Amino acid sequence: MIRKHGPAFKKAVIELGKCPLCRGRAVTMGTFYELPCDHCNASGWVVAATGEALPLDELVTQLSMRLQAATRQIEQLKKPRATGPEALHQDGNRLGAGGTNYTGD
Ligand SMILES: [Zn+2]
Numbered sequence: 001m002i003r004k005h006g007p008a009f010k011k012a013v014i015e016l017g018k019c020p021l022c023r024g025r026a027v028t029m030g031t032f033y034e035l036p037c038d039h040c041n042a043s044g045w046v047v048a049a050t051g052e053a054l055p056l057d058e059l060v061t062q063l064s065m066r067l068q069a070a071t072r073q074i075e076q077l078k079k080p081r082a083t084g085p086e087a088l089h090q091d092g093n094r095l096g097a098g099g100t101n102y103t104g105d
Pocket of ligand 1: 020021022023024038039041042043
């Protein structure tokens with residue numbers, strides 16, 4: 001996966017998925033109380049492609065990148081829209097080719 005987000009990140013972003021064991025909760029139900037999920041290093045996340053847990057050092061970095069991206073997204077959502085109404089005018093392409101059924105005979 002190639003992302004052009006500037007040179008801020010040297011490390012590749014690994015696609016993460018929810019841990020199938022704890023379903024992203026990072027804990028599993030023990031007999032009497034919740035236990036840290038040992039399938040995902042108690043993170044709730046696994047590598048989406050393989051379903052395997054990330055090593056702790058890699059996990060920390062990946063979670064950090066994910067959190068930074070999420071934080072950026074939140075900040076952008078909080079901002080008032082700087083773009084004008086032009087942004088809404090993107091669906092002017094409703095008439096496709098061959099819409100009429102004129103045979104001419
Ligand atoms: Zn888990």
